[in-house]
Amino acid sequence: MRDHLVFYINGKEQRVSGSQAFMPLSSYLRYVKQATGTKVVCEEGDCGACTVLIGRLKGEEVSYKPLNSCIQFLYQLDCSHIVTVEGLKVDGQLNAIQESMVDCHGAQCGYCTPGFIVAMQSIYDKSCEGPKTCEGKVTEQCVKDALTGNLCRCTGYESIIKAGMEVAANEMVSLHKLYPSAHMVETFKRQSKTPIYIEAEGRKFCNPIDVASAVEFKSKNPGTVIVSGGTDVCVNCNKRAYAPQSIMSLSNVEKMQELKVVDGVLHVCGKVTLTQLEEYVKDLIPELHRMLWVFGSPQIKNAGTLAGNIANASPIADTPPCLFVTNAEIGLTGTKGTRFVNMNNLYKGYKQLDMTADELISEIRIPIPKQDEVLKLYKVSKRKNLDISTFTAAMLMRKSGNKIESIRIAYGGVAAVILRLPKTEAFLTGKEISEDTFRAAGEIARGEITPISDVRGSSDFRYQLAENILLKFFHDFVSEKELACR
Numbered sequence: 001m002r003d004h005l006v007f008y009i010n011g012k013e014q015r016v017s018g019s020q021a022f023m024p025l026s027s028y029l030r031y032v033k034q035a036t037g038t039k040v041v042c043e044e045g046d047c048g049a050c051t052v053l054i055g056r057l058k059g060e061e062v063s064y065k066p067l068n069s070c071i072q073f074l075y076q077l078d079c080s081h082i083v084t085v086e087g088l089k090v091d092g093q094l095n096a097i098q099e100s101m102v103d104c105h106g107a108q109c110g111y112c113t114p115g116f117i118v119a120m121q122s123i124y125d126k127s128c129e130g131p132k133t134c135e136g137k138v139t140e141q142c143v144k145d146a147l148t149g150n151l152c153r154c155t156g157y158e159s160i161i162k163a164g165m166e167v168a169a170n171e172m173v174s175l176h177k178l179y180p181s182a183h184m185v186e187t188f189k190r191q192s193k194t195p196i197y198i199e200a201e202g203r204k205f206c207n208p209i210d211v212a213s214a215v216e217f218k219s220k221n222p223g224t225v226i227v228s229g230g231t232d233v234c235v236n237c238n239k240r241a242y243a244p245q246s247i248m249s250l251s252n253v254e255k256m257q258e259l260k261v262v263d264g265v266l267h268v269c270g271k272v273t274l275t276q277l278e279e280y281v282k283d284l285i286p287e288l289h290r291m292l293w294v295f296g297s298p299q300i301k302n303a304g305t306l307a308g309n310i311a312n313a314s315p316i317a318d319t320p321p322c323l324f325v326t327n328a329e330i331g332l333t334g335t336k337g338t339r340f341v342n343m344n345n346l347y348k349g350y351k352q353l354d355m356t357a358d359e360l361i362s363e364i365r366i367p368i369p370k371q372d373e374v375l376k377l378y379k380v381s382k383r384k385n386l387d388i389s390t391f392t393a394a395m396l397m398r399k400s401g402n403k404i405e406s407i408r409i410a411y412g413g414v415a416a417v418i419l420r421l422p423k424t425e426a427f428l429t430g431k432e433i434s435e436d437t438f439r440a441a442g443e444i445a446r447g448e449i450t451p452i453s454d455v456r457g458s459s460d461f462r463y464q465l466a467e468n469i470l471l472k473f474f475h476d477f478v479s480e481k482e483l484a485c486r
C-alpha cells in the first residue's frame with residue numbers, strides 16, 4: 001500500500017502525500033511549484049486558461065491529452081505526466097506554436113494565451129491524442145475544433161486561429177522527444193500495481209487496483225464519492241465548497257478501460273472517456289458520434305466519462321436520452337457481484353439512482369441500432385459548443401415500408417428526470433410516416449411533460465420544443481431518405 005501519489009511535472013518526478021493530495025492541480029502548479037504560466041479564470045472547466053497536457057500510459061508509451069487543470073485534483077493524477085506551458089519550450093526557446101502566436105499577434109493581455117498554446121500542441125504533436133488534421137491538412141475548422149474549450153476576451157479569435165494554422169509544423173518537437181518515455185513508463189507500470197490510501201485532515205482517499213477492492217472500500221465507507229473525470233465533482237468542489245470526506249479514484253483499475261462490440265452490443269467500461277467513445281462510435285453509431293462532437297470541449301471529453309454522465313443524473317445530461325431509447329443496460333458492480341439495470345429503470349427521482357452504497361458503474365451495454373432502425377439525437381442549447389442543454393431528445397424508430405413499426409422517444413430538460421413518452425409512442429406505432437402523423441404526435445407529447453422555466457428557457461419554450469422536435473425528426477428522416485435515393 002502506498003501513502004503517496006507519484007506523477008511527473010515537465011519530466012520531474014513528484015511524490016505527494018497528506019492534504020496536498022486533495023489540491024486542484026492548477027493550485028499545486030501555481031502555488032507549490034511556482035509554475036504560474038498556467039492561468040486560472042473560471043475554475044469550472046469553461047475557459048481553458050488552465051489547460052495542461054496530461055500523459056498516461058498507453059501501450060509502451062505515454063500518450064498526452066489537453067485537460068483543464070482547475071478541475072483535476074492531484075488525487076486523480078497518480079501515474080501521469082503533466083506538461084505545462086513552461087514545459088513546451090525547446091532548449092529554452094519558444095516552440096513553433098509560441099512563435100506563431102507572436103508572429104500572428106495572437107495575444108493581447110496574454111491571460112488566455114498559455115491555455116491556447118497548450119491546446120494547440122495537440123494538433124501538431126503525434127505524442128498527443130486527438131484528430132491532427134482535417135483531410136490531411138490543418139484547416140480553420142480543425143483549429144477551431146481543437147480550441148473549442150478555450151476562451152479569449154480581448155484579442156479576438158481571428159489572429160489566434162491564424163496562428164494555429166500557420167505553425168511551422170516541421171519545426172515542432174514532440175513531447176516524446178522532449179520527455180523520453182522509458183523511465184516514466186517503467187515507473188507507471190510498477191507503481192500502478194500498488195493501491196494507494198491517503199488520510200489527512202479528516203478526509204480519506206483510496207486508489208484501488210481492482211474492482212473487488214473498490215467495492216469493498218465503498219461498502220466499508222458509506223458516502224464514498226467516486227471521482228472519474230471529475231468534470232462534475234470537481235466543479236462542485238471549486239464552486240459549491242463541496243468537500244467529500246471519502247474519495248475514490250479508479251484510475252489504476254485496468255479492467256475498467258475496455259471498449260468493445262460483442263454480438264451487436266457496444267460494451268463501454270466505467271473508465272472509458274467521452275473522447276474515446278466519440279472516436280470509437282464514429283462509424284458504429286454515427287448519431288452518437290455527432291452528439292458527442294458538441295459535448296463540452298476536448299478538455300472536458302478527455303477527462304469526463306460516460307459512467308460519470310449517467311451517475312451524475314442530470315435531467316439535461318446529453319448522453320442518457322440515447323441510452324434510454326437504445327435500451328442500454330447499466331452494469332452495477334457491488335459486493336454481491338454485477339447486476340444489470342435497464343437505463344429506463346435507473347433513475348428513481350431527481351438525482352436518485354437504483355444503485356446501492358457499495359455499487360459502482362462498471363460497464364454500460366448499448367445495443368447498436370440495426371439497419372431498419374433510425375436513431376436521432378437532439379441537443380438544444382444557446383450556443384452550439386460548450387453549452388449546457390436546454391432540452392434534449394432521442395428517438396429510435398423501426399420502420400416497415402412507410403409505416404412505423406415501433407418508436408421509442410426520450411426527452412430531457414422537461415421534468416426532474418429524463419422521460420420516455422409512452423402515450424406519444426403508442427399513438428405513433430403502426431401509423432404512416434407522414435408530416436401529419438408527427439404533427440399530431442407533437443400535441444400528445446405536450447401532455448406528457450411538465451417543464452419548468454429557468455435561466456436556459458421558459459416552460460412555454462420547452463413545450464414548443466417538445467412538439468417541434470417530432471416534426472424535425474420527420475423532416476430529418478425524409479431528407480436523409482431522399483439523399484440515400486440520389
Ligand SMILES: Cc1cc2nc3c(=O)[nH]c(=O)nc-3n(C[C@H](O)[C@H](O)[C@H](O)COP(=O)(O)OP(=O)(O)OC[C@H]3O[C@@H](n4cnc5c(N)ncnc54)[C@H](O)[C@@H]3O)c2cc1C
Pocket residue numbers: 044045046225226227228229230231232233234235270271294295296297300303304305306307308309310311312316317318319359360361362386387388389
Ligand atoms: C465545462 C463543462 C462542460 C460540460 N459540458 C457537458 C455537456 O455538453 N453535456 C453534458 O451532458 N455534460 C456536460 N458536462 C458535465 C460533465 O462533463 C459530464 O457529466 C461528464 O460525463 C461527467 O463525467 P466525469 O467522469 O467527469 O464524472 P465525475 O465528475 O467524476 O463524477 C460525476 C458523478 O458520477 C459519479 N461516478 C463517476 N464515475 C462513476 C462510476 N464508475 N460508478 C458510479 N458513480 C460514478 C461520481 O461519484 C459523481 O457523483 C460539462 C461539464 C463541464 C465542467
Ligand code: FES
Pocket residue numbers: 039040041042043044045046047048049050051068069070071
Ligand atoms: S480556469 Fe477556466 S477552465 Fe480552468
Ligand code: FES
Pocket residue numbers: 106107108109110111112113151152153154155
Ligand atoms: S489575450 Fe486577453 S483574454 Fe485572450
